[in-house]
Amino acid sequence: xxxxxxxxxxxxxxxxxxxxxxxxxxxxxxxxxxxxxxxxxxxxxxxxxxxxxxxxxxxxxxxxxxxxxxxxxxxxxxxxxxxxxxxxxxxxxxxxxxxxxxxxxxxxxxxxxxxxxxxxxxxxxxxxxxxxxxxxxx
Numbered sequence: 001x002x003x004x005x006x007x008x009x010x011x012x013x014x015x016x017x018x019x020x021x022x023x024x025x026x027x028x029x030x031x032x033x034x035x036x037x038x039x040x041x042x043x044x045x046x047x048x049x050x051x052x053x054x055x056x057x058x059x060x061x062x063x064x065x066x067x068x069x070x071x072x073x074x075x076x077x078x079x080x081x082x083x084x085x086x087x088x089x090x091x092x093x094x095x096x097x098x099x100x101x102x103x104x105x106x107x108x109x110x111x112x113x114x115x116x117x118x119x120x121x122x123x124x125x126x127x128x129x130x131x132x133x134x135x136x137x138x
Contacts, residue, residue, distance in 0.1 A: 011064065018052060060137075
């Protein structure tokens with residue numbers, strides 16, 4: 001099976017033990033457009049990504065230009081856990097609460113309140129997700 005990767009260029013901001021913080025510039029889809037300078041829609045932001053360094057070739061320096069990579073499937077799973085699964089949870093809960101003949105306003109509030117434990121569980125599992133959604137240097 002062929003594994004596809006997503007790559008981003010960046011610069012090393014700091015290095016500690018076996019981990020480096022890499023600064024990447026995330027661009028929206030239209031930021032690469034030829035007329036993006038005259039349009040207010042284009043958007044670029046700086047993001048800091050933790051990258052685990054391998055022990056065999058660990059001669060990186062602060063400020064060095066690097067390229068990071070991540071499995072494309074990891075990005076898909078991140079979108080599913082962050083957006084799709086919570087949406088399905090709200091939708092199913094809303095249908096369940098309204099079928100129990102609860103007031104529509106209360107059913108909506110109860111459905112939305114289920115997001116608190118959902119995201120709290122994701123927070124508790126952050127170390128698991130850090131290992132699963134691992135970035136590496138090319």
